[in-house]
Amino acid sequence: MTASINDVARAAGVSASTVSRALRGRPGVSDEVRGQIKAVADRLGYTASRSASSLASGRTYTIGVLVPYVGRWFFGTVLDAAEKEFSAAGYDVLLYNLGSPETRKRFFTRLPVRKRVDAVLSLLIPDEEESAALRSLGVPLATTVGGTRPGFSVVGIDDRAGTESAVRHLVNLGHRRIGMISGSSGPLHWTTPIDRRQAYLDVLADAGIEPDPALEADGDYTVEGGERAMTELLAASRPPTAVFAQSDEMAMGALRALRRHRLRVPDDVSVVGFDDHELADVVGLTTVAQPVAGQGAEAARLLLRQLDEPDAEQPEQVQMPIRLVLRETTAPPSPRGPQ
Numbered sequence: 001m002t003a004s005i006n007d008v009a010r011a012a013g014v015s016a017s018t019v020s021r022a023l024r025g026r027p028g029v030s031d032e033v034r035g036q037i038k039a040v041a042d043r044l045g046y047t048a049s050r051s052a053s054s055l056a057s058g059r060t061y062t063i064g065v066l067v068p069y070v071g072r073w074f075f076g077t078v079l080d081a082a083e084k085e086f087s088a089a090g091y092d093v094l095l096y097n098l099g100s101p102e103t104r105k106r107f108f109t110r111l112p113v114r115k116r117v118d119a120v121l122s123l124l125i126p127d128e129e130e131s132a133a134l135r136s137l138g139v140p141l142a143t144t145v146g147g148t149r150p151g152f153s154v155v156g157i158d159d160r161a162g163t164e165s166a167v168r169h170l171v172n173l174g175h176r177r178i179g180m181i182s183g184s185s186g187p188l189h190w191t192t193p194i195d196r197r198q199a200y201l202d203v204l205a206d207a208g209i210e211p212d213p214a215l216e217a218d219g220d221y222t223v224e225g226g227e228r229a230m231t232e233l234l235a236a237s238r239p240p241t242a243v244f245a246q247s248d249e250m251a252m253g254a255l256r257a258l259r260r261h262r263l264r265v266p267d268d269v270s271v272v273g274f275d276d277h278e279l280a281d282v283v284g285l286t287t288v289a290q291p292v293a294g295q296g297a298e299a300a301r302l303l304l305r306q307l308d309e310p311d312a313e314q315p316e317q318v319q320m321p322i323r324l325v326l327r328e329t330t331a332p333p334s335p336r337g338p339q
Contacts, residue, residue, distance in 0.1 A: 005019050126189070270333075
């Protein structure tokens with residue numbers, strides 16, 4: 001007969017949960033004990049199974065991930081990095097794409113993850129009622145978007161500082177007509193567009209520049225939206241000589257619109273993005289670099305650490321580094337630019 005995890009536990013003189021941790025390479029087992037357990041398992045011909053490990057530990061070895069837009073670059077990059085960490089630790093991912101108000105409401109009404117996952121990584125920002133629903137699951141919670149909130153470990157960046165560095169760069173180059181392509185119609189409760197817009201306005205105020213509502217346009221955080229928004233800005237009575245786009249994808253759309261209008265970058269219009277998208281270097285885009293994949297990986301590691309060390313103190317927030325990357329899309333304003 002095939003040996004069971006309990007057979008290994010009895011032969012090694014340890015608990016079944018210790019056998020599970022040892023054979024899965026998890027913390028909490030000394031090297032000496034781990035070696036003894038592996039030797040016993042080899043002698044008995046035991047191979048760990050997911051069902052046996054689950055029975056021994058009471059876990060599902062599944063992580064729930066909530067995503068507002070699974071097809072968008074930022075969320076896809078975070079998800080891919082997090083999934084690699086989970087997979088390496090022996091966990092599966094149960095993905096919920098909650099891009100519409102209907103699916104989001106249905107999810108939080110039914111909470112289908114209850115008793116199906118060991119932890120939740122939320123890439124959307126829950127409101128107070130939704131946050132309470134997630135906390136009621138009694139599992140570790142983490143996110144890579146928004147600010148601190150009770151019960152969650154938050155991995156993110158300083159959106160305001162990143163925006164300030166981008167807009168101040170344009171001001172220091174001598175630009176006074178600085179437009180902004182935002183993502184005001186982004187995911188529900190998403191604070192990033194609000195924080196980046198406020199930072200944009202703060203830098204203009206510090207520089208003594210009166211904000212012009214005609215120099216703001218919504219790009220919906222997509223390439224197509226960025227192109228549409230840039231076209232709108234160019235139609236203003238006094239178009240911008242420089243544009244800050246709240247994401248690289250919108251900045252790439254802006255570049256496409258400028259090319260279509262036969263305007264040169266940066267001779268006629270300067271453009272700065274945000275993210276350091278994998279294609280940003282290809283198009284020579286000046287941008288604010290943030291470790292998108294790094295945020296996903298760190299959030300995953302925090303969840304795994306909470307599962308392995310539930311009594312250890314966990315950080316409420318981890319702030320990742322950002323930096324302004326200067327490339328070929330910014331320069332001082334030129335009289336040839338659209339005035």
